[in-house]
Every structure is written in C-alpha cells, then in structure tokens.
Amino acid sequence: MRTMKILCAALILLGLTAPGSPAAWMQFAGGPTVSNGTWPGGSAYSGTAVATASNFVNGNLSTPFIGIGPNSVPNLSPDYFATGLVPNAGPSVSAIATPYNDAGDMYHVVIDFSGTSSSAGTGFLPANSTFAIIDLDISEVYLRVKATDPASNPITSPWIGGPNAWFDMNLPMIPQGSLGAPPTLVGPASGVYDMLGINWNFDVGMWLFTTTQAVRTIEFDMARNTGNNQIGGGGAGWAFYTSPIPEPTGLTLACAGLALVGSFSPRRRG
Secondary structure, eight states, X not given: OHHHHHHXXXXXXXXXXXXXXXXXXXXXXXXXXXXXXXXXXXXXXXXXXXXXXXXXXXXXXXXXXXOOEEEEEOSBOHHHHHTTOOOBTTTBEEEEEEEESSTTOEEEEEEXXXXXXXXXXXXXXXXXXXXXXXXXXXXXEEEEEEEEOTTSOBOOSOOEEEEEEEEEOBSSOOOGGGOOSOOEEEEEETTEEEEEOOSSOOTTEEEEEEESSOBSEEEEEEEEOSSOOOXXXXXXXXXXXXXXXOOHHHHHHHHHHHXXXXXXXXXXXX
C-alpha cells in the first residue's frame, strides 16, 4: 500500500511539473509598410501574422513618411510581473510599433492572423487571447478599430474585453498615483471602437485587453492629432500574447495519480 501511495504522489508531481507550452509575445520583424509577426517556437500558438500599413498621410512635407516596425520593451517593472504575464527571453515584451513624426500624420494598419494556428483552429487569433496597447500617450489615437471573423466577415458586435489592467511596465516606474486617467476605449458602434490616449506622456504604460471572439484581422487608423513636429516623435504599439498551457501528457499523469488516490478511499461495507 505504501508503495502505491508513493507511486500516486510521483505521478501527480510529474504531471504538475511536466513541461508544456510556454507563454510568449509575438515577435515582429520588418517595416515600414509590411512587418511579419511570428509566434515563438513551442508556444501555445504557432505560425505567423502579417501587419500592413497603407494610406499614408504626411502631416508635414518637410519630414519623411514613417510607418510600422518591430519594438521591444526591456527592463520590465514589478507592475508587469504582478499580472502573472510571462516575458519573452531577455526579459522583454515584443510589439508592433505604430510611430509618427508630426501632427497630422496618419496611416491605416491591418494585422492579419491567417497564418496563426492553435488548438482552436487555423487562420485566426482565438477568442480569449490577450493583447496589449503600449505607450498610448497624449495626442495619439487609434481610430476605427475593427475586426473580421474567421470567415473574413466584419464583426459587428463587441469583440474587445477590458481594459483588464492598466499599469507602468517599464523601469524606472512612475508612482501609481501619478498616472492620471487611463486611455479611453470608445464604442463599439457596430463592432467599431476608438482608443484615445491619456492626457500626458507616460512611458511605458500597458493597457491589457482580451478578444471575446475569434478574429482573423484587426485594423485601425493610427493618427497623431496635435503637438509639435519632430522626427521620430514617438508612437504607441500593439502586442499579442499566448498564455502557457500544460503539456497534455502531464495532465494525464496528474489525473492518473488522483484517480489512484481516490481508489484508496475507505469504502463502507454493506
């Protein structure tokens, strides 16, 4: 009997500690009009996404067009780790940046998840996926934020959950009492949202959301409404996250151990 109990404990321990799919932030490369995103190997999601920028409006003709590109936030703060989010190696958070030069700059961005696969299927970002808006400061806005479903039909009902958290993700941290009002999520009107920046510059704030439906594409207009002209003026970004999942064999081992424990329970005699 003692040997069987040791076996049960070993099965449960192996099941709970067996390696599974790690959490990860999608990593982007390339730009300024096309940037390719890749889910890190071994994570719960696999494959790719493609971010495309178009319809550029230059707010100041004396400065060049500016477009999308990869970004990474290192030196993550205790605020970040307190959420339970896991960084990529570094540690860092990877994102697709949507920068600007001048007041009046605007362009359209489409992020297409047709190349993404998960246990939920292929060709879309699953429901209940976490995404983040990073560093959405004063004068920066995301307008007409909308999505399509896995069949490429426009989503006309609410598809964004949250905001679920709002915090300083960078070191050195800014005291929480100094943050002021968080960004504003407006909508949806027939599935279309606006995201309006906070009323001052705050580097680097993270605003967490979830998808309440599976989405094939997310698109929006990046705009800078006001402010001085400056090359490399700044800009916010989007980051996409896959949570960790336990390894299936590990779950099987843990369940087997629990089942054996249950079989040792005393039984009443009739």
